[in-house]
Amino acid sequence: MRRAALSGVAVCAAIPLLLMLVGPAAHAEDAPAATPGSTLVDRIVEAAEAGATAPAELSEEASLPADGGGSLTFDAAERITATVMFAAAPDDAVLAAVGAIAEIDELQSPFPAALVRVAPAELQALATLPGVVSVTPALRPFAGGVAATTLAAGPVAAAPRAAVAEADACGPIPIEADGPLRSDEARERFGVDGAGVTVGIISDSFASLASPTSWADDVASGALPGPGNPCGYETPVHIVSDANVAGDEGRAMAQLVHGIAPGATLMFADAGSNDFGMANNIDALVAAGADIIVDDITWPQETAYQQGFISVAIEAAKAQGVAYFTSAGNSTGVGTVGASTGRPLSSWSTTAYRAAVCPDWLVTGPDDPLAGATDIDCLDFDTDPATETPYDTLVTRDSATVPSVGLNVIGSIGEPAFGVTTSYEWRFYAVEPGVPTPQLIGQASQIADVLPGSTGQVTVPTGSEIRAVMVRTGHDPAAPDPAVLLNFIRGGDVIAERAHLGDGVTDRVGPTTFGHAGDGSGLSVASLDWEDPAEVRSYSSLGPATLLFEPVSREAPAPAGPLAAPVTPATPNIAAVDGTQTTFFGDDTGEPGEPEYRFFGTSAAAPNTAAVAALALSYRPQLTGAELSTRIQDTARGTAAGGPVNPYLAVGHSDADVFGAGIVDATALLEGLTSLPVTPQGLRSGTVTSDSVELAWDPVADASGLRLQLVPLATAVADADGASAAAARAADDAPGVVAVELDAGATSYRFAKLSASTVYAISLTAVNPVGESPAATIEVTTAAAPVTPPPTVTPVDPPVTQVAQAPLAQTGGSGSLPLVLAGVALLLVGAGVVTAVAIRRRRAAAAAATDDAVSERGAEGPQ
Template identity: 40%
Template sequence: MRSRLLTMPAAIALAGLLLGASAAASGAAATELPAPAGSADPGAAPADPGTAPAVLSPQLEVLAATASAPSSPETAAALAVAAEGAGSLQVDEAERVSVTATFAAAPDAAQLAALAGLGEVAAVSPVLPRVTVWITPADLAALAAVPGVTSIATDLAPSVGASGAVLATAQAGSPSSGASAAAAPDASCRSIPVDVDPVLHSDEARARFGVDGTGVTVGVISDSFDTSAKPVTTAAQDVALGVLPGPGNPCGFTEPVVVLNDAAGGTDEGRAMAQLLHGVAPGARILFSTAEPSVSGFAASIVQLTDAGADVIVDDVNYTTVEPMYQSGELGLAIDYATEHGVLYISAADNYNEYGWVGNPSAGHAIGGWAADAFVPMACPEAVVVAAAPVAVDCHNFGSAAEPDATNGILAENNGRGEFSMVLNWAEPVNGVTARIRPGLVTAAGAFEVLGQQPDSTIPSAAFSGALPAAGLYGVVVVRELTDRAAITPGFKFVFTEDESGTVQGLEHYISGEGVTVGPNIFGHTADENVLSIGAADYRTPTIAEGFSSVGPVKHLFGAVQTDGSPSLPLPEPATRAKPDLTSLDAAQTSFFAAPAGPDGAYRFSGTSAASPNAAGVAALALQHSPQSSADEVKAALKGTTSAMTNPYLNLTAADVHGTGLLDALAALEALPAAPVPAPTPAPAPAPVPAALAATGVETVQAVQLAVTATSVTALGSLALLAGVLGLRRHRRRVSSGI
């Protein structure tokens, strides 16, 4: 099926004025992006969405009615969001919040100007008619009244693929703690060794094939690069330490990281990712762009990095509350654009896995996700009924018809940071939401704790974040609202997203069976077919995946999100795929991320967001070694040459725990054809010496020198032509699939 195109000329034109020249460049280059193959026919009538939702999402309706400041703990509690970090309301110093407005069609200049008059336009999606705005809650009603706006969603802070413990220490860093990291480089010209080299065999690959990533451009997407309020080191110091490229790099890699867009006040996780990438592929050119403050901003960064020449893009971000579980979403459209331009797209698989602890009945089982093929209604606990009033509700039956059970008990640990979060999707397509199903948590005694909110009315997703008052037993509830909206019984899936393995230590209903699948927790864009999803293993224990590394499989029920706003059609058959695709290594040293916890005093970066840039570095080596190979061919080589690992879980296949196995750089390059060796150009016959000049020795020597010079120029011209052909081949490899 031919791709449909979304054009946004007016939006792009005004975006250039609102967002600056860099945003305009990315938008202008992305005025026509293809919809994914297999999507609904553009002429098909939209499915009946039932009662049209209000313009403001349920969560924003609560925010608009809340008297407390957006940044207050009271507001976080009212919205059932985290007080800070992943899953929190994004609030700036002026107490403005980040929200995304969806339009019925691509917004024109007047509509964008209206948004700019109410707040600050932060991002214009290059693939959907969506615009992100910083706005005060008092102006939400006026935003909802802008002509053409169909819905407004909350932009909760995303999750990144660093382990929760790493983030806690990174955010608590201080300038004084960087003293040891700023020591002079050692004789190897790097202050920090590349810990993963011996295990990934990337050092052997560089030596045997004479590659270091030169000629390959890698784009990195994360929270921020060099804007931390409490930096341990700065980017300039990292260059001097030899762990980032740039002028003054002691190893001679002087081309600096190009920062296209950065976010204020992040953890600089993108810089830590760049350090790991540079260690494996020191010659690669590195670009960075932030994923914040919204999915639309993330999509814009993907397109901008693609248009800036990235051969590989790697990210470690998941907008957990609004990335769909049952289909490819907005980010998938941007990734399709990248892959159709020849980009090899790599993403961290996330850190959402949980497992039953020894002594618990669910020991040995992965329990970080739970999915049902259908909602099975029964009465809710009384505390939930009271909390949901005046809306009538019922709950999912986790038990059987003979022994119904409205709660799925968990043994939860207060992880020291007080974090607990959960996101649920139900099986309806984006823009076709007719039901409202919410996750909740009750105490073991049945008392009410929290009920999730829906951040975006167009997406079948609801979530909550908060602090567990204490370790102990709780019950998960899945609550369906009984209103004038359709009373359907769709399948659903929930994932514990607190980003720290060990918070959930036991699960009551942990056995998969007819209509129930327990364990899988990979979702969002890293689950897409075009993405190389990366799991994590500690480089010191590389044969077993990290306990937090998210697991599959993934099941999609609908075609990708539609650019015209219509609901996607169901797939003829569910698309189930193993994820992650392979496993790479984490826990390697950086100059600042995160604070030392072990006796060696090293800053070690753990999480799938550390494993993914190491994989991107190997991909850069492979592309330099085999420039004629396509991204798909390199991806196949990376997946097809992995080494075996151990699966510790009783309820999952090995492929769904660690993909094809542990990445092996040397084996991957051995499996790829080397760059073709150009045929030598025959030297032309020497020009005859004129008889008149042959009588003197000086003129004869000069004539011979001229002939030799002519031959050299001919050879240089042949090399220049070859370089041009190779450059053209690389360009064609990147764009041929999209034209």
């Protein structure tokens, strides 16, 4: 029943793509024998088949935490929540086959995936169904909040009572971020409170807890908006999704946003049950009208070397004008011994895997799954080509009170999702005094054979030596040696020293931004101390990350192609403060009987940043998300302006790696927005004809360009005159709409080829890098079409030449012959008439001589 994974035998690079086309059944039949325990599913199934049934037992056997980030999710029947990925949208037959093994909870389009609950022992059976590409456990995400106590720094001291701000007049807690972010000054000077802006929040949960406060309590006290809010902010938080039972970190984030931007409308969506679910909830927030979205989530299965499913959803939200903020993470730990002193040590990476002979103590005995394996090798941590060191040595901090610490591992290889050609695992060994060989204490397994990432939790003793080994159990020799990342997303602060500190070129130690927090999709936010904003929090994650592949597809499980060259996104992008108060969430740092719940971590810094952005968007609603994101970075305070100070500059980490542009400055941001171009003045029409309009206006200040638009208010078709206008035509479905981009110095323009007697609405907008002005508008009606004069009637007695001209002008065509014959007849008749008239006139003249009473006309008589 076991589905074969990639083995130590060379595997063709095309196999992952072939699997998607022919289905896992062929994969199980044709692939070489698997190395046991090479993926999380393998390890879980092995444990279940060996008799482990309880969630705690299964988690321990799979080297996963029992709860929190990176842990398995079980239902009441002890079934595991898992993600099933299909080769294509599943039909009824495929769904029926899955439903016979597992409970299907949700289909997760647009990607062909489903969220299911399945007995642990049935995971492999589910994975071998026709049409199924892969099955992965739906591990819980990591949220960005951290405890106030760390092994490295000890408890965070409570602020002196005299230094703690008084509660807001309308709320139960002081808005302590106002001072360092200058958001109180911005609200007062510019008269904004976030009104008209909708902020979407994504975190673990919102309304799971009732103590110390509930959602209703927070509204009644003024900590959140809703009916009965004492400040009059009565629009309740709109819940898009709140299906997960957790610690309500999302409600705490909402309190921070409401404190700074109380007029903003708030929405909440949980992070879903997997990364597909979070991507879909981003879509849902956008559809519900979010202008700004902020999250504090990291999923273990996110990709490190390409933008994953969440990042693609963020990019789509940004394309619709949304500004997106995310917590940078809380993964940094700083060394204290020898050359490691002052260095961030929580990650290690290399640009290409270096193969080395595995250490002789790697295999622990005959029961080790690697016993007898011959086609394996281990990662060489030494950059010196003359030396091989197939492990890294970590020394943990000594502690009299904390005997051990959990290291949460997130690792990856530099291969694209669904194009993985390498199988591997991380192993950790403790060197114990008096014991001749290092002892295996934990592993981090590859999440799935179609995904490049690995995860697990290893409990390491304090005050000890730990050896980290990457074992490559299978690969395609024709494929390039992949990049490698080992990241401790939690627990890295236990490391006091590590042997291999990198060369800063191929190997690097320290960067820990991961997934969408590191790949340039969201604006990544670092943490500073609210009481001393120059101080970077010791846990705040550092950048940068590296991208090697095009983004994943949200529609199909196909490997993405490589980028033309590696891309290094700048992360984190900006910083804000944390450690400020909430009504319930965080660590109680108050005095006995007077609790002060303080929210630490980039989970707090990110919503504080989003709230400042809401003030700016309330002030200038016409800003796009991209413009807002740029402006908030451009106006941040760096070190020279009194902002944060880089504690790692001497060990090779730039300011950009630590806190980006600096600390968010609300007042500077809004001051900068006052340089938006003013509304154009004096828009007026000049000469107006039936098919053209001349326009003029006064010179416009602070503009880098002008946008002139003409819209017919009747069903007429208009066109612009001139090549420049034609090239600038707007892509608009409305017939006759013309948009023209002009230089900032232009003061006139002429539209031509218009329709007569038509009313046109004409608008003129000034634009610059900050944004665009309100439009000046006028209406102009084109003149009526000129009246064509009627044809001239030929008189009866004009000169012969005049009578003959009109018929003779008719030419050409088969119908002209009758006209010519008629003209000849008229000429003959006319000649006769002229002759008769001449004779009669002579006779009349003779009669007149004898009878003057007879008139000339009477003499002519009737004709």
